[in-house]
Amino acid sequence: MDLWEYHKTGEAYEIVERDDGLLDAYPVERYFNGPEKWPGTGIKALNLARGRVLDVGCGAGRIALYLQKRGCKVTGVDISPLAVKVCKLRGVKDCRVLTIEDIDKLKPGNFDAIVMMGHNFGLFGSFNKARRLLGKMHKITFPEAMIIAETNDPYKTGNPDHLSYHERNLKLGRMAGQIRIRIRHQKIKGPWFDYLFVSKSEMQKILKGTGWKVDKFIDSGSFRSSTYIAIIKKEKR
Secondary structure (H helix, E strand, O other), X not given: OHHHHHHHHOOOEEEXXXXXXXXXXXXXXXXXXXXXXXXHHXXXXXXXXXXXXXXXXXXXXXXXXXXXXXXXXXXXXXOOHHHHHHHHHHOOOOEEXXXXXXXXXXXXXXXEEEEEOOOHHHHHOOHHHHHHHHHHHHHOEEEEEXXXXXXXXXXXXXXXXXXXXXHHHHHOOOOOOEEEEEEEEOOEEOOOEEEEOOOHHHHHHHHOOOOXXXXXXXXXXXXXXXXXXXXXXXXXX
């Protein structure tokens, strides 16, 4: 809904509610910004993608459009029909309404790369769900495929609200950075869902035994930033 409103009016905010009552508002413009406003680390990572690319959680299509211009054949998927509509109107050639849980409905052995930018590693949701979905990603990709995934290290914070939330999660048997959120738009409240932030060591634990491994990490370049990008490749048999 927020993406559609911004596409029509040029102004909208995304309201994110965490299940402990924390509310944050973010300008939706960030989902429409072109590469001239992206950090260099994001461009460096995306420029590794070649061939057929799956953009998971494609939003307003900014990543898909960039990769299309670079000659990649991109398939964008998103859970939101309005997001897919915006993508198509903005020029994404192949965009579909599809949840991350259903990516195994795509053709097996068909992608050279999967991109999960905009912190979309978080769409894995939890430790066990991530491992299950990585198995599906293994099946729909070529042997030399990679995953380009962006996330936040949840431990790089001094915010007491976040630190107490981490403690609460651990007591509940959840990962510290496994947040439960919903998106709000005016009087509309979306469904609750889990979104996962992980440290580098936690990511490596998730990947172990899935057929994937971290090839390298690309850091933001700022000691204050918790954001990093992982280049994940298939293990050779």
